[in-house]
Amino acid sequence: MFSTADTAMLNDLQKRAVNFFVNESHPATGLTKDRAKNNANRDDYKIASSASTGYALAAFVIGADRGWLSKADAKAKTLTTLRGINDLLEHERGWSYHFTDWATGKREWKSEASTIDTSLLACGLLVAQSYWKDKEVNALSDAYLKRIDWNWALTDGGKKPDETHVSMGWHPETGFIKARWSMYCEHKLLYILGYGSTDMRTEGWDTVSRPVLAYEGIPYIVGGPIFLHQMAEGWFDFSNKRDRSGINYVAASRNAILANRAYAINNPKKFKGYGPDFWGLNASDHPDGYGAQGAPGWIDDNGTISPTGIAASLGVAPKETLSALRHLRSAYPTAYGRYGFPNALNPTREWTDPDVIGIDLGMMLVSVENARTGLIHRLTNQNPIAKRGMDRAGLKPAPGSNNGPMIKKD
Numbered sequence: 001m002f003s004t005a006d007t008a009m010l011n012d013l014q015k016r017a018v019n020f021f022v023n024e025s026h027p028a029t030g031l032t033k034d035r036a037k038n039n040a041n042r043d044d045y046k047i048a049s050s051a052s053t054g055y056a057l058a059a060f061v062i063g064a065d066r067g068w069l070s071k072a073d074a075k076a077k078t079l080t081t082l083r084g085i086n087d088l089l090e091h092e093r094g095w096s097y098h099f100t101d102w103a104t105g106k107r108e109w110k111s112e113a114s115t116i117d118t119s120l121l122a123c124g125l126l127v128a129q130s131y132w133k134d135k136e137v138n139a140l141s142d143a144y145l146k147r148i149d150w151n152w153a154l155t156d157g158g159k160k161p162d163e164t165h166v167s168m169g170w171h172p173e174t175g176f177i178k179a180r181w182s183m184y185c186e187h188k189l190l191y192i193l194g195y196g197s198t199d200m201r202t203e204g205w206d207t208v209s210r211p212v213l214a215y216e217g218i219p220y221i222v223g224g225p226i227f228l229h230q231m232a233e234g235w236f237d238f239s240n241k242r243d244r245s246g247i248n249y250v251a252a253s254r255n256a257i258l259a260n261r262a263y264a265i266n267n268p269k270k271f272k273g274y275g276p277d278f279w280g281l282n283a284s285d286h287p288d289g290y291g292a293q294g295a296p297g298w299i300d301d302n303g304t305i306s307p308t309g310i311a312a313s314l315g316v317a318p319k320e321t322l323s324a325l326r327h328l329r330s331a332y333p334t335a336y337g338r339y340g341f342p343n344a345l346n347p348t349r350e351w352t353d354p355d356v357i358g359i360d361l362g363m364m365l366v367s368v369e370n371a372r373t374g375l376i377h378r379l380t381n382q383n384p385i386a387k388r389g390m391d392r393a394g395l396k397p398a399p400g401s402n403n404g405p406m407i408k409k410d
Contacts, residue, residue: 006322006326010368013341014365014368014369017362017365018365020036020059021052021060021063021362022059024036025053027080028084030056030082030083030084031048032048032049032053032081032358033048033049034047034048034052034099034358035047035357035358036355038337038339038342038354038355040354046102047101047109048099048105049098050089050096050097050098050100050117051116051358053124054117054120054121054122055362056358057081057121057124057125058123058124058127058128058365059365060074061132061376061379062365062366065375078128079137082136082141082144083140084105085121085144086144088105089105090105091113091147092172093113093149094148095113095114095153095170096114096117096118097111098112098114110171112171114169116181116186120189120231123189123193126235126383127235130383150200151198154167154200157176165181165182165207165208166181166204167180167181183209184208184221184222184228185228186228186231187232188232188236188393189231189232189236191204192232194389195389195392196386196388196390197385197389202392206244210247212407215263216259218255219405220259221252221255221256222298223297224294224295224297224300225282226294226312227283227360229252229256229257230253230367231363233249234363234366234367234370236377236390237370237374237377237380240398240401240402243395245407246407248401248402248405250316250401251403251406254317259297260294262296263296264281264305271303272303273305274303277326278328279324280306281293281295281306282294282309282360284343284353285343285344285353286304287304293305293306302346303346303348303349307344310325312367315371332345332352334352335352339356340361342354
């Protein structure tokens with residue numbers, strides 16, 4: 001499927017991402033940094049994220065499977081991480097805090113006990129269980145998964161017994177976050193885990209808002225930043241399935257990515273660099289901080305694109321993705337650092353992000369691996385939680401549906 005040159009490019013990109021999760025996971029706790037410098041050999045960052053730690057578990061599997069890590073070393077790193085998240089990682093009712101000290105596991109930055117970041121960590125556990133098939137890996141993973149109180153997060157501790165959508169999180173100072181997982185986004189992975197782990201009601205999946213628009217003749221489900229159409233898809237295999245809404249999520253992801261690219265080609269704000277090989281508006285760093293860039297549908301565009309968002313599109317738009325990756329390597333050679341592409345680029349401001357972010361590197365890594373070998377999808381397909389969760393979400397076989405239409409009612 002891939003040329004020799006493209007294979008070498010993807011190998012290097014993935015290997016550098018694996019190196020991030022090896023180098024930036026604490027050797028004693030296994031907790032993985034939220035970010036690291038890409039243009040320097042070291043940094044002083046000490047904040048871990050639960051999501052980044054989840055992707056580390058998948059990175060160890062990919063590194064071992066590709067021979068970049070010995071299986072003994074990868075398994076040992078996995079066990080260190082599993083012990084760390086059970087024994088040290090601060091949590092509330094099983095929901096781990098978004099940001100913690102990588103050496104102690106204690107909450108940092110007054111961050112929330114995050115339902116989505118805990119879910120991303122849980123996805124890594126499913127992959128580890130299926131790959132290692134090891135008694136201690138299974139026991140430690142199960143211990144973490146079983147302590148998560150899904151009903152508490154769904155009902156705001158029992159105050160909303162009829163609620164169907166999970167809260168985005170909880171702060172010890174102010175309680176539950178008012179925002180809920182009720183609009184189309186990465187929510188898919190959270191509900192699959194909840195439905196697979198518990199008997200929580202399934203109306204949440206069915207009643208998520210899914211507004212459909214069209215851009216340049218491409219129908220897509222509005223979701224803003226490109227990662228909203230890639231994150232759940234990296235962990236779970238939606239191929240040739242439709243849910244009770246009639247949606248095929250492979251087609252939905254492809255259409256959103258092609259619409260994102262079409263917007264960059266049209267470039268209504270006339271930013272430098274935009275075009276058929278420079279797209280990928282995403283949640284990322286930008287010259288003035290961090291924010292959610294996205295288009296079309298709702299537009300927040302400041303000239304910044306996300307290379308990892310481009311690379312994570314490989315499975316559904318391979319031609320467009322490979323062409324863009326080749327362009328990035330040739331047009332921005334100094335941007336490619338020790339962990340690969342930077343988190344973001346803004347040619348208009350002549351700005352290259354000095355950092356990479358673990359959650360974005362991880363999403364890219366698993367997505368590229370799925371496009372090449374299907375490894376992560378095969379592993380989650382084997383896991384009873386994933387199988388039960390997808391079944392309860394109404395995802396049923398629909399042969400040929402990857403080719404569209406995006407939505408087809410019976």
